[in-house]
Amino acid sequence: MSRHTMVRVGGVAVLLVVLACVPFFSFTTGGFLPYEINSPGSLQVLALVLVTAALAVSFDIVFGYTGLNSFGHALFFTLGGYGFAMTLAHTELGFGAAIGIGLVASAVGGVLVNGVALRVAGLSFAMVTLAFAEVVAIGIGRNYWGTGGEEGLTVPYRSMPEQLVGVVNTRNIYWVALATLVLVVAVALWATSTRLGRIWQAIRENELRVNVMGVNTYLAKLVSASLSAFLAGICGIAYVIVLGGGVPHMAGLMMSLSLIVMVVIGGRGRIWGAALGAAVYVLLEQRLPELASSEGVKNLPEVVRIPLSEPQLLFGVVFIALIFFLPGGIAGLFSQRRTPVGS
Amino acid sequence: MTPREPSVLRTEGLTFRAGGAKIVEDVSLTVPPGEFLGIIGPNGAGKTTLLNLLTGTVRTTAGTVWLGDTDVTRMAPHRRARLGLARTFQTSYLLLGLTVLENVRLMAQTRGVRRMGLLRTLTSTDETLDAAHAALERVGLGGAATLQAGALSHGDRRKLELAIVVAAEAPFVLLDEPMAGVNSEDVHDLTELIRRLHVDTGATFLMVEHHLDVVLGLADRVAVMHKGELLAVDLPDRVTADERVQTAYVGELL
Amino acid sequence: SGSSDDDSSSKDPVKVGIIVSETGVFSTQAKDFQNGFNAAIEHLTDGTGEVDGHKIEVMVGDDTGDAAVGTAKAKEFLGQGATILAGTTDSAVAVAVAEQAVQNNAMFIGGTAGTTAFVGMDKKVFGTAGSSPAGQMIVPKILGDDLKGKTLVTVDQDYAFGQTMAKAYKAQLEPLGVKVVSYLLPVSTSDFTPTMLKVEKDAPDFITTTWAGKGYNQLLGSLDSQGLLDDATFFKPLLLKSDWAPVGEALGDSVDNSTFYLSYFAGATGNEADEALQAYSKANDHAIEYDDAVGWHAGAMVVRAIQEGGTDTEAMAEALQGHSFEGPAGEVIIRAEDNQVTVPQFTVRLVEKDGEWGVEILDEFTAKELEPPVVNALKQ
Amino acid sequence: MDTVLVLAFTGLGIGSLYFLLSSGLSLVFGLMNVLSLAHAAFLTVCAYASWLVVRETNGEDPTLGRLLLAIVLATLVGGLIALVTELVLLRPLYSRDHFDIVLVTLGLGFVLTALISGIWGHEERIIPLPDSLTSTTSIFGAPITNDRLMIIAVAVAVFLAIMLFLRHTRHGLIVRAGVENRDMVRALGIDVRHSFTLVFVLGGLLAGAGGALSGVYLRAISPATGEAFLIFAFIVLIIGGLGSVPGAFVAALGIGLIQQFANYYINGGAGDLLAVMLMALTVLVRPQGLFGREGRAV
Amino acid sequence: MTEHLLELSDVHASIGVSHILQGVSFDVPAGDVTVIIGRNGVGKTTTLRAVLGLVERTGEIRYDGRRIDAMETSRIVREGIAYVPEDRDVFADLTVAENLALAERKGRPHRYDLVHDLFPELESRAKQRAGTLSGGQQQMVSLARGLLNESPLLLIDEPTKGLAPKVVSEVVKALELIKGTATVLMVEQNIAAARRLADHVVIMAEGRVVAQHPAAVLHDEATIREALGVGTTQGGH
Numbered sequence A: 001m002s003r004h005t006m007v008r009v010g011g012v013a014v015l016l017v018v019l020a021c022v023p024f025f026s027f028t029t030g031g032f033l034p035y036e037i038n039s040p041g042s043l044q045v046l047a048l049v050l051v052t053a054a055l056a057v058s059f060d061i062v063f064g065y066t067g068l069n070s071f072g073h074a075l076f077f078t079l080g081g082y083g084f085a086m087t088l089a090h091t092e093l094g095f096g097a098a099i100g101i102g103l104v105a106s107a108v109g110g111v112l113v114n115g116v117a118l119r120v121a122g123l124s125f126a127m128v129t130l131a132f133a134e135v136v137a138i139g140i141g142r143n144y145w146g147t148g149g150e151e152g153l154t155v156p157y158r159s160m161p162e163q164l165v166g167v168v169n170t171r172n173i174y175w176v177a178l179a180t181l182v183l184v185v186a187v188a189l190w191a192t193s194t195r196l197g198r199i200w201q202a203i204r205e206n207e208l209r210v211n212v213m214g215v216n217t218y219l220a221k222l223v224s225a226s227l228s229a230f231l232a233g234i235c236g237i238a239y240v241i242v243l244g245g246g247v248p249h250m251a252g253l254m255m256s257l258s259l260i261v262m263v264v265i266g267g268r269g270r271i272w273g274a275a276l277g278a279a280v281y282v283l284l285e286q287r288l289p290e291l292a293s294s295e296g297v298k299n300l301p302e303v304v305r306i307p308l309s310e311p312q313l314l315f316g317v318v319f320i321a322l323i324f325f326l327p328g329g330i331a332g333l334f335s336q337r338r339t340p341v342g343s
Numbered sequence B: 001m002t003p004r005e006p007s008v009l010r011t012e013g014l015t016f017r018a019g020g021a022k023i024v025e026d027v028s029l030t031v032p033p034g035e036f037l038g039i040i041g042p043n044g045a046g047k048t049t050l051l052n053l054l055t056g057t058v059r060t061t062a063g064t065v066w067l068g069d070t071d072v073t074r075m076a077p078h079r080r081a082r083l084g085l086a087r088t089f090q091t092s093y094l095l096l097g098l099t100v101l102e103n104v105r106l107m108a109q110t111r112g113v114r115r116m117g118l119l120r121t122l123t124s125t126d127e128t129l130d131a132a133h134a135a136l137e138r139v140g141l142g143g144a145a146t147l148q149a150g151a152l153s154h155g156d157r158r159k160l161e162l163a164i165v166v167a168a169e170a171p172f173v174l175l176d177e178p179m180a181g182v183n184s185e186d187v188h189d190l191t192e193l194i195r196r197l198h199v200d201t202g203a204t205f206l207m208v209e210h211h212l213d214v215v216l217g218l219a220d221r222v223a224v225m226h227k228g229e230l231l232a233v234d235l236p237d238r239v240t241a242d243e244r245v246q247t248a249y250v251g252e253l254l
Numbered sequence C: 001s002g003s004s005d006d007d008s009s010s011k012d013p014v015k016v017g018i019i020v021s022e023t024g025v026f027s028t029q030a031k032d033f034q035n036g037f038n039a040a041i042e043h044l045t046d047g048t049g050e051v052d053g054h055k056i057e058v059m060v061g062d063d064t065g066d067a068a069v070g071t072a073k074a075k076e077f078l079g080q081g082a083t084i085l086a087g088t089t090d091s092a093v094a095v096a097v098a099e100q101a102v103q104n105n106a107m108f109i110g111g112t113a114g115t116t117a118f119v120g121m122d123k124k125v126f127g128t129a130g131s132s133p134a135g136q137m138i139v140p141k142i143l144g145d146d147l148k149g150k151t152l153v154t155v156d157q158d159y160a161f162g163q164t165m166a167k168a169y170k171a172q173l174e175p176l177g178v179k180v181v182s183y184l185l186p187v188s189t190s191d192f193t194p195t196m197l198k199v200e201k202d203a204p205d206f207i208t209t210t211w212a213g214k215g216y217n218q219l220l221g222s223l224d225s226q227g228l229l230d231d232a233t234f235f236k237p238l239l240l241k242s243d244w245a246p247v248g249e250a251l252g253d254s255v256d257n258s259t260f261y262l263s264y265f266a267g268a269t270g271n272e273a274d275e276a277l278q279a280y281s282k283a284n285d286h287a288i289e290y291d292d293a294v295g296w297h298a299g300a301m302v303v304r305a306i307q308e309g310g311t312d313t314e315a316m317a318e319a320l321q322g323h324s325f326e327g328p329a330g331e332v333i334i335r336a337e338d339n340q341v342t343v344p345q346f347t348v349r350l351v352e353k354d355g356e357w358g359v360e361i362l363d364e365f366t367a368k369e370l371e372p373p374v375v376n377a378l379k380q
Numbered sequence D: 001m002d003t004v005l006v007l008a009f010t011g012l013g014i015g016s017l018y019f020l021l022s023s024g025l026s027l028v029f030g031l032m033n034v035l036s037l038a039h040a041a042f043l044t045v046c047a048y049a050s051w052l053v054v055r056e057t058n059g060e061d062p063t064l065g066r067l068l069l070a071i072v073l074a075t076l077v078g079g080l081i082a083l084v085t086e087l088v089l090l091r092p093l094y095s096r097d098h099f100d101i102v103l104v105t106l107g108l109g110f111v112l113t114a115l116i117s118g119i120w121g122h123e124e125r126i127i128p129l130p131d132s133l134t135s136t137t138s139i140f141g142a143p144i145t146n147d148r149l150m151i152i153a154v155a156v157a158v159f160l161a162i163m164l165f166l167r168h169t170r171h172g173l174i175v176r177a178g179v180e181n182r183d184m185v186r187a188l189g190i191d192v193r194h195s196f197t198l199v200f201v202l203g204g205l206l207a208g209a210g211g212a213l214s215g216v217y218l219r220a221i222s223p224a225t226g227e228a229f230l231i232f233a234f235i236v237l238i239i240g241g242l243g244s245v246p247g248a249f250v251a252a253l254g255i256g257l258i259q260q261f262a263n264y265y266i267n268g269g270a271g272d273l274l275a276v277m278l279m280a281l282t283v284l285v286r287p288q289g290l291f292g293r294e295g296r297a298v
Numbered sequence E: 001m002t003e004h005l006l007e008l009s010d011v012h013a014s015i016g017v018s019h020i021l022q023g024v025s026f027d028v029p030a031g032d033v034t035v036i037i038g039r040n041g042v043g044k045t046t047t048l049r050a051v052l053g054l055v056e057r058t059g060e061i062r063y064d065g066r067r068i069d070a071m072e073t074s075r076i077v078r079e080g081i082a083y084v085p086e087d088r089d090v091f092a093d094l095t096v097a098e099n100l101a102l103a104e105r106k107g108r109p110h111r112y113d114l115v116h117d118l119f120p121e122l123e124s125r126a127k128q129r130a131g132t133l134s135g136g137q138q139q140m141v142s143l144a145r146g147l148l149n150e151s152p153l154l155l156i157d158e159p160t161k162g163l164a165p166k167v168v169s170e171v172v173k174a175l176e177l178i179k180g181t182a183t184v185l186m187v188e189q190n191i192a193a194a195r196r197l198a199d200h201v202v203i204m205a206e207g208r209v210v211a212q213h214p215a216a217v218l219h220d221e222a223t224i225r226e227a228l229g230v231g232t233t234q235g236g237h
């Protein structure tokens, strides 16, 4: 192992230990998180951050690495989450089976939807995936298929393991979220470092060239998109556990689009960049309203108040600024691996 | 799928039409294993299209393509590539965002890898790496390995195309104007390189090229295309002596 | 939740977490709910904010209309020792927050959310809005006697609330001999013409809708312009005051023979609570809406719960079950069997005076008259 | 017969609206190869602009004249936002990956929509219509509301105008060429910037008209007005063939008709799902869409 | 009329972080053909692109005595410079006719006769999309765009690349015809063609001009071999 790798592995290990120990620390973060860092409120926010980071990482496989502009990633997130929630809410199959069904739903959905959508490329692919995701979002909104409609689908807490119920157990939920992130990142890191991963990257550059090198590019893309969908399904299940139920916004257009924003903010094609982008995004989304409704802000002139009370506005501005001045995202600050070259 | 070593490359009645135009018309061609076949013909004669039909990047309208005993007419490009068909493109077709080395390495790793092999992680001590470096050395791009392919000059891109073919170690090699844009002195070197490749690997070579002296120097036989049809396939000197070739293709030599 | 004996107050404070959509689609309702809530606390504690020595500590959080944010807020407040959570208009958020309360042995008092999920959900979960289907008990009263052979057409949004409503009308009216034809249309419907063609063929005697938000204006407009209201009586619930004018205008001349119903408006009863609410709102420069009463109910329930139960949530909940009290709109009943909260309602006409739209009371119905049957009793 | 006619006209009405909403997208996409994700937000902003005009010019008594003024002004507002967007946000990025431009429009969409809700809130705003638009005209005995007829007429006029623009000016050509190779167009002595700006502004004008007319059609607007149509605009583009304006026209009217008939004869809401299914089918059978050209050159 | 139609002095150019031209200076005498030769990657193409402002450049560039190094590309071209790029750069999505139409510059006669005479293919394929043309046909379109207007200065990058021998000689003949009416600066790898056309030769290496010779040097095998031949295989960057 080279020194460089050792340093990196060591760094990751330390980070993991620190993250795992968060529930044992008790300090405040100066308003970043509500109360002490190990208070249930903070742990809940952190759990959301971790799961969303995992989701962004899963998205980066297809979007950043393979260069496929999927605008409907929320679909697979929803299939996993709702598959899980619906099984618990409508059947007696139990927690384990529900997870299984969620996983199968996202995997099968991933293969089928991408199988169709990959017949077109580029922005058409984006639009087709988006349209498919919208169908599911519409269906959920209209309470088709027992999805609970716009009220969401609460998972009966009696069907959940005791350790995941109640505010006192928020730390367990936090660990579930952390485990999800670790799992997804590990799979993503492994997958992108294989020969197949290298092929995905090559496809992003020039598909025909890769094709005549002897690679079934359709299949390679399908594997990428399906793996990404499957991982999104895992995140969906974790999200439902964290929230205690399926919520319709999981399926919404906003979810898919904000994933793009997260990954681009963090840095396309860099696993930790995607995770970081998502973390920043969710933290702001969760905490900005707090700031906006604080007394100090309420009395500010409108030009300041409106942006603060509409987090989307800030994201939009930051996002545009990043594209202009830091096209590689936050990750681009630390490495030049993907400087785009005009041809 | 069988071939992965030189065998007969054969077409029968190969035809391609698009937009009502006959682009390749009824081409029947047999290339024995290990032969070096030059392909010449006026611009727009259908030479590139013929290569495209062989590699499957264009869909055949009629006719058949065989690699050995295997009918590959309906086979997807990647499957033909796995049978050992490698090619260069007339205008360079590269992975511009990746490094020069990665361009070649991808070819080296794709060759011969079983499906599951795809899940092996890449390491810095990989046999494909040596193969890639060797291929780059061969075309004289050794010093450019870490550059981004997009930063190469036009001529160097042509050489990179060749390096990819070298790394493919393929029994069938199709070259589309490898010398276009290569400076005149390097043309000699590259000609020699191609000659050695052919001799060393014993592969079947098809080369489309407008540098007549290069073609005549390398080819065992030369095929002449004109308006989509195969005019003649013959020994180089006999082809150049042909009246029709003279008027339609060579014209007045500079 | 630690206790501090040396505090100025002799007893433990009670922490109440209010979760509302201060930003997002329902931001106006959030202000109303809070205003009503604060008015009730102030009035019922004589301005002390204390009940029997228990200080009511209110924490307010913005759920932004997002269940994820709402849940995090709920956990935050519960983690801080809140024993009561209250609020919110967005059903998805409300259900998720209620779920958190249940899991953590806290009490939940819902806001304006239209969901029926709270009824019978748990001992400690209460609605306040008298939401559907309880709200629909008024319908047969509007329709009058001798309903045999009459036809009612309902047009609703195809999502959980609309679907519940459609079912409720059928269950309620078909036994009375009314033929109920329900149309459920996508929330995004922008053109009602095809539906109107069908409605015309149904030749209804009555038409109603609970359509809210996008599209209702169009719906009412096409009811009028297709001439459907010439032969049929139209009725519908009224919500925010800002809707009164558009509703009135969209209906054209048909507005005069249409009936509306609502649960509260300023000055509806003139009772003590009504007066107090108006006074408080005036002092705070707040324009009263129907859901100010909802907030008042929540405040009154909190005060009552503490009076009887102190800080013990079991006792608090028990104190509310079977309780009734006088709110700004009249007597509110909390049924013991399923925690169904029923509120009084008014039928009104919309009238325009000097360019302003207001209401004229036709009839009042007490909560007792409007109590729905028990469908989902609490598991004891 | 009446029913069929009414359905056909309402179908054409909504189809025309779909066309107005997607024509700008289609034009900008077809020529500039930019999928403007800010288009929906442009629509919303322009819808609000028309509402403001109506309100400020005393909306109590809506007259056709005022409404038309509102539509015209909103259209201009659309052009203006597009102009500013192109000059400030897009122009510096043409030399970069096309997708970066798509991303910037995504960000802009976020900003504009949030700005609207920040300023005017999430509630619906009503656009009062004059009686002349809400009353009906009898066509072969079927009563058709006049606003539908107006929207259909505008859609046809817009379609013809776009076709004229493409056929009889060089701008379309310049922009198409510029997307492929901007440097080469400049090297032919053409200042591509004007043409790009012009086309994007045209897209903005179309968004403006679309936004104002969707206000007329829906009679009420909210910050979500544009977004609600985005999905249908996409479906129209895919089915019609990306970048083909005639394709968008045919697909938009087709989808509008199919939707109305499905909603009537199958059940309310079936139309939406059917539209998505049609899109999936198109992708499977004819990926380039009805009027799209097969695969761009490699 | 100055003696030199185009003058470059100490021109530097960079692409991204690579400093590619490192002080290029030479003159292009009016009315003559100047040919740039050099190994692959030494910066020949970049030199032409620098003149046109298609790459970031510094230094002094004069056309007909006027500074053009701060001008926008399309302005420079309208001054009367035509460009035939190395990679053909036809607009694949447009038809042949549309490609040519875009090249038409206002206020100048358009020499469709000349172009169609030279490449009859282009007339018969006017409606074909340029992306579907063969490599050589695309080269013809590219050349035709450059020749369409009567431009006083032509910048041509490897015009004969990919053309069949017969067409090469026709192109050379056409350029010989034009020689009387216009000044030409071209990059050419085909030494035979260069010999026929060149009046002056500029030899480049590693981002610099190493020598400027009269055309006769092209017959001097040794110099040519030194300029183009053996040694390091890697171009400068």
Ligand SMILES: Nc1ncnc2c1ncn2[C@@H]1O[C@H](COP(=O)(O)OP(=O)(O)OP(=O)(O)O)[C@@H](O)[C@H]1O
Residues within 6 Å of the ligand: B018, B019, B021, B023, B041, B042, B043, B044, B045, B046, B047, B048, B049, B050, B090, E128, E132, E133, E134, E135, E136, E137, E162
């Ligand atoms: N879609 C099409 N419609 C009409 N003609 C086409 C189409 N596609 C290709 N062609 C024509 O087919 C012919 C064959 O092209 P091809 O690229 O095979 O020629 P080539 O022999 O390689 O020529 P070159 O030496 O110039 O590269 C050309 O004349 C081209 O214009």
Ligand SMILES: Nc1ncnc2c1ncn2[C@@H]1O[C@H](COP(=O)(O)OP(=O)(O)OP(=O)(O)O)[C@@H](O)[C@H]1O
Residues within 6 Å of the ligand: A341, A342, B150, B151, B152, B153, B154, B155, B156, B181, B183, E015, E016, E018, E020, E038, E039, E040, E041, E042, E043, E044, E045, E046, E047, E086, E235, E236, E237
């Ligand atoms: N986009 C780029 N980024 C970085 N370096 C580049 C880029 N494009 C070209 N270069 C470098 O600039 C140098 C000069 O390139 P140029 O194309 O001018 O060479 P040339 O003399 O025309 O070569 P050829 O004969 O191969 O066409 C080359 O070394 C090349 O590697």
Ligand SMILES: [Mg+2]
Residues within 6 Å of the ligand: B047, B048, B049, B090, E134, E135, E136
């Ligand atoms: Mg060719």
Ligand SMILES: [Mg+2]
Residues within 6 Å of the ligand: B153, B154, B155, E044, E045, E046, E086
């Ligand atoms: Mg060059």
